[in-house]
Amino acid sequence: MVASLHHPDLATVHEAGEEPVLRAYHAAAAASLRQLSGDHRGALRRLSRLRDEIAAQDRATRDGLTGLFDRRHFFDLAEHSLNIGHRYDRPVAAAA
Numbered sequence: 494m495v496a497s498l499h500h501p502d503l504a505t506v507h508e509a510g511e512e513p514v515l516r517a518y519h520a521a522a523a524a525s526l527r528q529l530s531g532d533h534r535g536a537l538r539r540l541s542r543l544r545d546e547i548a549a550q551d552r553a554t555r556d557g558l559t560g561l562f563d564r565r566h567f568f569d570l571a572e573h574s575l576n577i578g579h580r581y582d583r584p585v586a587a588a589a
Contacts, residue, residue, distance in 0.1 A: 554566035562570075571587070578585035 554562055554569075556563050575585055577583075
């Protein structure tokens with residue numbers, strides 16, 4: 494029992510009745526859980542959108558039949574590599 498803890502505040506709560514305090518505690522806990530749940534739903538929606546964007550980008554840069562990268566992806570990657578080489582003044586080579 495709460496009164497057996499011999500804490501002055503808890504004894505007062507026990508004398509006043511536990512019901513209102515417990516109801517207030519449960520309401521506050523429920524509100525906190527709803528807020529966390531809402532935050533998680535927002536994060537899950539953002540992750541889902543990001544996953545969909547990555548999947549769409551992957552579909553746009555790969556051949557549907559073979560699954561290999563397409564010509565456009567090759568040229569994008571080559572341009573990116575040339576830009577990095579230029580930025581850091583490094584040579585870039587391509588082998589066939």
